[in-house]
Amino acid sequence: MNQFTTQELAEHVSGTLVGASALDITGVAEIREARPGQLTLIGQKKFVALWADSRAGAALINRDLEAQPGPGRALIQVASADLAMAQVLELFQEDPPDAPLGVDASAIVHDSATIGKDVSIGPGCYVGPNVTVGDGTVLYPNVTLMDYAEIGERCELGHDCILHTNASIGADGFGYRPAMDTPGVTKIPHIGNVVIGDNVEIGANTCVDRGKFSSTRIGDGTKIDNLVQIAHNCRIGRSSLIAGSSAIGGSATIGDSVVIGGAAGIVDHLTIGDGARIAARAFVIADVAPGETVSGYPADAHRKTLRQWALLRRLPDLLMRS
Amino acid sequence: MNQFTTQELAEHVSGTLVGASALDITGVAEIREARPGQLTLIGQKKFVALWADSRAGAALINRDLEAQPGPGRALIQVASADLAMAQVLELFQEDPPDAPLGVDASAIVHDSATIGKDVSIGPGCYVGPNVTVGDGTVLYPNVTLMDYAEIGERCELGHDCILHTNASIGADGFGYRPAMDTPGVTKIPHIGNVVIGDNVEIGANTCVDRGKFSSTRIGDGTKIDNLVQIAHNCRIGRSSLIAGSSAIGGSATIGDSVVIGGAAGIVDHLTIGDGARIAARAFVIADVAPGETVSGYPADAHRKTLRQWALLRRLPDLLMRS
């Protein structure tokens, strides 16, 4: 187990140490659960009150919050305790024990798949024919990477990607045409592929469908949370974040550095500009311009939505008055 | 197959038998599908009309509904036919044939995992290093229980839990910090764990993420439906119910005996008090007090939401009048 002194931690996060400087810290924990020898976090005013009773040896604290270390304990003042904690966690993290290099004996990797260096493919994974997996990529247990398209390019997964358990990559899109002589519909063949860039993370039980005849694309550095639906032919840019339980309709174009909140929905064929922000649960039915922030049902500029919500709450009074 | 007389069933549910008392009942079925020798359910007025044409031998019926058994058939009058049926189903249920004790040959259970007595671990499951699984717990096929945190406590699953197929427990939370020298974000290590109490049920394809550096906790007796997202650091109390397709944001605190309807959403860091009720599809963006019932988008007290919906329907008239 890694161990650092409070002094070393303060230097690592460029913080100001108050109190004990030679305290050995062997781990981190939430303020109500921390034990002596552990570091905790005071990022909001309500946690200041808990500090006196906490057994934690030290805490990262926002510079604008006031607290005393107390005897034998230390505070490390920083601009953002949240951000500093992220840096500390990197110190404490060892090599993940749950992602051993290589292909687990129970995984099925087709002979024609191309697997890069330093790849970890967990138990129960399936990697179909001709799929390409880049260097340093981790597939946690029970991930499915479906086969390449029959015509066109192979499914590709860049380097240093992380795919969490039960992710489904490359299933057919949801596309049908009216049946000719019978009621109901006929399946449209999906012969496109999925192309995932470098440093992409895809959450547990998330689905990315293959394109109908071109590619569903996810750009470098984009991170997708759990239980997200990415429909066929979506093109998602670089360094975007898509939170859990969101659903992106077919052929949507999402720009670079877009942030999509939890359980948001974007209907088919829309374009979301670079740097746009989609609030949690927003129901987006029209294009969103670059840099714009939208929320609501249906989504509108966030300040308009807030105003509408405020009016709705006052609606009984307003209508009675009129 | 188990078999009971109508008299025995009436006694089991403390009901009043009307009609044939010695009829052998070998199963239960919906009123339109039931055959002679099967018991059905009349819990609403609309099912009374279907009783005459039903082939069912007997029915549990709400005491406030009127029907005649007819020749050779029986009615069992009870306060709640729904509740009585639940009791009858317990009589008819034998040991589940789909959850044989032991670890299926195709499951991967790490040597360092601690597995209790009378546990069933189904085909394709993965149980990582140092995970603890309590006595009497059932893992249906293809469940994934990720590894313990590197520092801190192990992932724990209490006794008599049920995890349904394709559940993902212990994947990393969705947490990133701005990258230093490049565009985009850097992954924050998640070194916390998941602690699940006793008698917890987790639905198919549901995800419970590990804490960032503390625990994601699910209390004793809590039941979670399918396709639910429980983000990192959530603390869910005892005996709460979370219906399908809901999404709970990171670090949310859900009390005891909370009921959350289907496809509801709760944003990050909120506190939902004991006994609160969140309606289906509610979008909760503020704390909910103990015992309160909320609904709507965004969620508000249920009676306010109902009033708002009524006004919205009348809005064209109201605005025209003014």
Added chain:
Amino acid sequence: MNQFTTQELAEHVSGTLVGASALDITGVAEIREARPGQLTLIGQKKFVALWADSRAGAALINRDLEAQPGPGRALIQVASADLAMAQVLELFQEDPPDAPLGVDASAIVHDSATIGKDVSIGPGCYVGPNVTVGDGTVLYPNVTLMDYAEIGERCELGHDCILHTNASIGADGFGYRPAMDTPGVTKIPHIGNVVIGDNVEIGANTCVDRGKFSSTRIGDGTKIDNLVQIAHNCRIGRSSLIAGSSAIGGSATIGDSVVIGGAAGIVDHLTIGDGARIAARAFVIADVAPGETVSGYPADAHRKTLRQWALLRRLPDLLMRS
């Protein structure tokens, strides 16, 4: 790889060929990605502008759009380029390479399961005791088909069905009754089954729960997208379409030829009539008549919802005026 001339393709889709008739086409691609020898699609006005710079050899184009083929290239005019492309994709599709006939060595299929002819059961699948799988059905990797009900009928899957990766069929429904002597709830046994018709497609990570004591039914020709929740006792008719991330509550009855948009929600026990259309994200809390189109939160007739949304946008002005 299949190859067709532009003339052959025009005849196949009953279109009018303009330009090069003997051009060999070996594949299809999106207009910005297509290479010489590939066919693309011009289904909207905005793609006409891209045609001149596209490297595609030929394009299917809606008859009401104007474009010139250019030297050595071809346009095929059709009523609907989308529909024509679906027909072309069927020409180019060969036997899916990712669904080899037979049972993969890593799949678990119980001895008592009944498996039809020409079935493909992929890696990591689980098919429980007494389950019936019809002829020509494909189970992609890691699909779980739980066991038959103890009493009552077996779980059945019709012929020519497709189940995508990580689908969970036949898990217990979410049903509990108040516990007698303790706080919390007691699980109601679910001893019903799932009956899936012919030509049904079920998306990746979608869940279909077994009935409480009767059947959860999905009719012939119905197609369900990814991450959809179908709760216990639902009865879904024939040739209906349910888009991704939707959630259907317990005991709901969905008619024939119903179309449900993405991420829609239908609460328990409702009836949705034949041919009804539920818009994306609609929150349906009341029965929907046959042929009706509903949208909104809560859902109402689509034209009323559109009017309400328009009024809400104007609400600040309208209230200020009054």
